[in-house]
């Protein structure tokens with residue numbers, strides 16, 4: 001897991017788990033904190049999910065976990081960003097005090113409940129440095145875009161051009 005340098009990773013416990021497997025606070029591998037490739041590597045053979053055997057060929061691993069299996073850190077992240085940006089897209093241009101308060105509560109609780117604890121702690125850190133801005137849709141969407149870019153930078157992914165946020169998440173591309 002990129003960007004998990006401050007967390008407890010298998011790298012620090014090479015006898016038990018392969019590189020990249022992030023441990024949960026219970027000391028067991030955390031599936032929603034770990035990429036499917038690293039998760040699969042820990043078995044060194046087919047990953048057995050109940051009665052199903054999942055192929056761990058390079059192609060299967062690269063495409064992530066099967067749709068009916070628990071999500072890895074990437075599948076969970078992709079779905080979560082979709083939800084968060086979609087919430088921003090439907091947030092009012094002129095929210096009431098109640099709507100602002102609800103959104104602040106939501107992001108605060110979200111940052112505590114997110115299943116990938118490494119991600120959650122980093123996101124809490126980001127929120128402490130950059131307070132969520134909820135005064136309008138535009139404000140919140142740009143704050144969220146910067147938050148997402150903070151994770152992108154940490155993971156070595158390209159940054160997204162936040163001036164294109166509206167087209168990506170609300171109106172669709174002009175073509």
Ligand code: FAD
Nearest residue numbers: 001002003074077078080081118119123145148149151160
């Ligand atoms: P994603 O980053 O999931 O993005 C989905 C789509 O959003 C992209 O295809 C693009 O169209 C669009 N997009 C990209 N950047 C932006 C932006 N700035 N603003 C608007 N739209 C954008 N993974 C880890 O390995 N370690 C972590 O510490 C970690 N922390 C996370 C914290 C949070 C709060 C969340 C929600 C996820 C976190 N993830 C983390 C998962 C990670 O961010 C990605 O979701 C995952 O790696 C899959 O990436 P992806 O390339 O499919 O695109």
